[in-house]
Amino acid sequence: MEKMREIILEILEKNSKIDPSDLAVMLGLTEVEVVNEIQKMEKEQIICGYHTLINWDKTTKESVTALIEVKVTPQRGEGFDRIAERIYRFHEVKAVYLMSGGFDLTVIIEGSTMKEVALFVAQKLSTLDSVLSTATHFVLKKYKDHGLIFEDRKKDERMVVSP
């Protein structure tokens, strides 16, 4: 079942909208088995949520994404976790990763304007006690996200019938 779980997750990761009855046929399981397994994985927080992948560039909504390199002082007994929590609690923050290498945390922020993001960094992020420095990089264009290339809808060029 461990292998089957992996396959279910791989399919759901690409298409969380898939009908459990289809999934059951594809994997040679019953629908009940599939539904049970998914519910179990939700309970175990292996499945933490279901997202929709949106290319916001194609909408009229103004939105900017910034990737911020943050250097911090880790705290005794708590390492980086405490300061990471102080940061990820802000609703503007979409993702926080602890990094190896030249800086400590990657913080991904979304806002409606560059100014809004810059103000957040200046007022909320860099003023935190443990934060030593920040470097803000704005995202100009997203080519590929979550394994999906945004401009990749090409049509089937195969000959319609071939031996």
Place this chain on the structure above:
Amino acid sequence: MNERFLSKKIKDIPPSGIRKFFDIVTEMEDAISLGVGEPDFDTPWHIREEGIYSLEKGKTVYTSNAGLMELREEICYYLHRRFNLTYDPKTEMLITVGGSEGIDLALRAMLNPGDEVLIPEPCFVSYKPCAVMAGGEPVVIPLKAQNEFRLTKEDLEAYITPKTKLLVLPFPNNPTGAIMTQKDLEAIVELIIQHDLFVISDEIYAELTYGDEKHVSIASLPGMKERTLVLNGFSKAYAMTGWRMGYAAGPAPLIKVMTKIHQYAIMCAPTTSQYAAIEAARNGDEDIQRMKTAYDQRRRVMVKGFRDMGLDCFEPLGAFYVFPSIEKTGFSSEEFATQLLYQEKVAVVPGTAFGESGEGFIRCSYAYSVDAIKVALERIEHFVKRYI
């Protein structure tokens, strides 16, 4: 041009049954097709990238006739790793322009006038015409649905004559999706050796088998390596149909003669493709697995779809085709395919395009997304319900 300039032998060979159907389908706008005989995946990027890199480095000249030694070596490692086959890359391996060239070369290299070639049908369309062009006599063994289109000892025995020289063994099979398990192969080996036959084993779909049975090459069975030519290629396993990369592995004297024909007719397989193929054979095992997992899921959707609409459909364990029986509808294969196309705009290939024993069946490819397959199945069900 005056027709008399054309070869009579070639004029007498009927055009492929697929071709005829292709012409009807292409006239039809917005038809959805289950008629394709190639993967829907793009060639994995790391393989394409090696092709591009070879061009950047100016690798644009001929290779040796038999193909790049590095590629031949890499394929020999691969065959050993995956199918327990051992070949010498120097003398027992030839790189061909797709698996198709291998079929042509093999038949031309071995047939003398009057030699009989056993061809189990339904099968891929080119064995018979290639055998005729090579001057041999094709002898069809019609396979039976009740045996799930496997070649049995009894079927084989019934068609062997003193003139029989070759047996073409096309498994996993296009169009039926049938496979030959180790047990099935063992059952016919004795007969092959007893009658001193030579086997052309077309294993182009070797990587695409489903369920517990992994593909077994007949060449890996005792006593068979010296009387088997293995044909394979990169088209199906790595989604590389357009690169035209195939290979033949077999006894040195045969490879030598095949290389002679290849040298005069082709020179060498495309160089860019050969560099890409090195990367595929070396680092492509995971890609194969990924695509195979997807095919297997679609295969289940399709088999269930046909069974749910009341058609008999044996479980195909290889390639990417299902071969359901449409007998219950009262149509012939060709009528079924034509009516389905006109009434529901779905293209499938009549079983008869792959030999007369395909009558009563249609070939449906599952090299499509699950969503596309579901739409096609709905339309086919709509059609079938009108007649059964």
